[in-house]
Amino acid sequence: MLVIAAVIVLGVGATAYALRAPDEVPVSVAVEPGPVELTAGRLLFVDDASGKVASVPMSDPGGPRRVSSLSCKRFYTAAKQGLCLADRSGPFPGSVSIFVDQSLTETNRIDVAGVPNRAKLSPDGRMASWTTFVTGDSYAQTGGFSTRTGIYDRETLLYQSNLETTRIVGMKRAEDMNFWGVTFTEDDRSYYATMSTGGKTYLINGDAVDIAAKTVRENAECPSLSPDGKRVAFKKRVPGDGARPWREHVLDLTTMVETPLAETRGIDDQVVWLDNDTIAYGLPGEGIWAVQANGEGAPRQLVPHASSPSLVSG
Numbered sequence: 001m002l003v004i005a006a007v008i009v010l011g012v013g014a015t016a017y018a019l020r021a022p023d024e025v026p027v028s029v030a031v032e033p034g035p036v037e038l039t040a041g042r043l044l045f046v047d048d049a050s051g052k053v054a055s056v057p058m059s060d061p062g063g064p065r066r067v068s069s070l071s072c073k074r075f076y077t078a079a080k081q082g083l084c085l086a087d088r089s090g091p092f093p094g095s096v097s098i099f100v101d102q103s104l105t106e107t108n109r110i111d112v113a114g115v116p117n118r119a120k121l122s123p124d125g126r127m128a129s130w131t132t133f134v135t136g137d138s139y140a141q142t143g144g145f146s147t148r149t150g151i152y153d154r155e156t157l158l159y160q161s162n163l164e165t166t167r168i169v170g171m172k173r174a175e176d177m178n179f180w181g182v183t184f185t186e187d188d189r190s191y192y193a194t195m196s197t198g199g200k201t202y203l204i205n206g207d208a209v210d211i212a213a214k215t216v217r218e219n220a221e222c223p224s225l226s227p228d229g230k231r232v233a234f235k236k237r238v239p240g241d242g243a244r245p246w247r248e249h250v251l252d253l254t255t256m257v258e259t260p261l262a263e264t265r266g267i268d269d270q271v272v273w274l275d276n277d278t279i280a281y282g283l284p285g286e287g288i289w290a291v292q293a294n295g296e297g298a299p300r301q302l303v304p305h306a307s308s309p310s311l312v313s314g
Contacts, residue, residue, distance in 0.1 A: 029065065029305055036068035038080040038102045040314040043280075045288055046072055048305040053084065053104065058274075058311060061288075061302040070104050073116035076272075077310045079125035085116040085132075095132050099154070110159070114148050118222070118270050122184035127208065128152045129182035129191070147180045149193070151208050166206060168195065169214040179204075181222035181270050185229055192216070192223040192232055203234060203251070217251065217258075222270040224279070226293070227313075230254065233261075233271050233279050233293065244268050248281070250293050259295040274311050282307035 029049070036055045038044070047054040047067050053075050054067040072084035073095075080102045088094035088111060095112040097119070114132025121128050128151070135146040149163045163179035174197045182193045189209050195202045203220035206213035220234040230253055235246035244266025251258045261279070271281040273293070280290045280302060287304040291297065303309070 030063065032064035032066055034066045036066045036070075036104055038077050038082060038104070038312045040080075040312050042312050043288075043303065044075055044077050044082070044310045044312065045282075045303055045306040046075055046308040048287075048307065053082075054306070056303060062304065065303070065306075068104050070098075070100065072098075072308070074119040074130075074308045075310060076119045076121055076308075077312055078121040078123055080312065081121065081125035083119050083121050083128050083130070085112075085119040085130050087116060088112075095130070097128065097130050097152075099128070108154075110152065112148070112150065112161075117147070118149075118181050120182055120184065120270070122188050123186050123227075124188065126153065126155050126188050127184050127191075128154060129184070131180040131182070147178045149179045149182060151182060151191070153188075153208070160208065160211065163193065163206075165211060167212040168204070169212060171197075171215070174198065182206075183223050183225045183232070183270075185225060192225060194221045194223065194234075201237070203232065217256070220249075220251070221246065224271050224273060226250075226273050226276055228276050231293070233273070235267055235269075236260075240266065248279070248291075250279075250295070259293075261291050261293070261295055262297055263289065263291045263299045265299075269307075272309055272311065280309045280311075282309065 041058050042055045043058050044055050051071050053070045054065045056065045072086045074085040076083050082100040084098040088096040095116045097110045099108040114134040118131035131149040134148050151160045178196045180194050182191050184191045191206050195204045201221050202215045203217040204213040205216050219236050223232045223234045232251045236249045237245050238247045246266050248261045248267050249258045267281050269281045271279045274280050288302045288306045288309045289299050290302050291299045
C-alpha cells in the first residue's frame with residue numbers, strides 16, 4: 001500500500017512526498033499549495049498516496065499537483081460540478097455518492113450499497129450515474145461478480161437505483177443480468193452502458209425516461225462517449241492477460257466500425273475523453289496515461305501515481 005514516507009522542500013511554495021510500496025524505491029511527487037477547484041484546463045484525479053482528489057494543469061500534467069481534503073475512490077467532473085464516489089463509513093460496507101460544487105464543497109449525498117467502482121455525470125452535470133460491486137470485486141471474473149448501477153436526475157430528483165429493472169428490447173429478463181459503466185449523451189435522457197448476461201457482454205443504448213434499452217454491440221464494456229457524441233470508447237475482451245483481459249477500442253456510431261487503440265496493456269477502467277482525439281485512463285501502479293483515439297501513435301504517461309482522471313472543460 002502506498003504511504004507518505006517523507007516531506008521535503010523543493011522550492012518556493014512547493015513540497016514533495018515520497019511514495020513507497022513494499023520492496024520498492026520511493027518516488028517523489030511534487031505538491032504545490034493552493035485550492036483544488038473545478039477550473040477550466042485542470043485535470044482532476046485521485047491521488048494514489050492520500051486517496052484524495054487532486055489536480056494539475058493540463059498544460060503540465062506531470063508537474064506539481066494540488067491535493068484537496070476530499071477522499072474518493074472515483075471522481076468525475078462536468079460543467080464545473082463534481083461527483084465523488086467514496087467508501088461509506090460505518091459498521092457495514094457501502095458507498096456514498098457525494099455531489100460537489102466548483103470549490104469541491106458538498107451539496108448533496110446519496111448512500112449506495114456496495115463497493116465503489118464507476119462514476120459519471122452528463123455533459124451539463126444534470127444526470128449522474130454510479131456503479132458499485134455488491135459481490136465480487138473484478139470484471140475479470142466470469143459470473144463471479146454482481147453490480148448495482150443507479151441513475152439520478154439532479155433536476156427532477158428521480159432516482160433509478162438499479163438498472164436491472166430496465167427492459168431490454170428483444171430480450172427476456174434474466175436473473176443473471178448485470179449493468180455497469182453508464183455514459184450520457186447531451187440530451188440528459190439517452191445513455192450507453194454495459195450489460196452482461198449468459199456469459200456475454202453487450203453495449204446497450206438506454207433511455208432513462210422510458211427505462212428501456214436496446215443492444216448495440218457484443219463484447220463491449222465500460223463505454224465512454226466522445227465529446228462530439230459520434231464515437232464510443234470501450235474495453236473489449238481479447239486473448240491475453242487473465243487479470244486484465246481487455247484492449248481499448250473506439251466504435252464509430254455511424255459506420256459501426258471499431259478501431260483498436262495503440263495501448264495494448266489491459267485497461268480495466270472507464271476511460272475519459274480529453275478531447276475528440278484523445279482518451280485518458282488509469283493503469284494500476286502506472287498512473288494516468290493518454291492515447292490517440294484513432295489507433296495511431298503511442299501511449300504516453302500524463303500523471304504518475306494517480307487514477308480516475310477527469311478534465312474540467314472550458
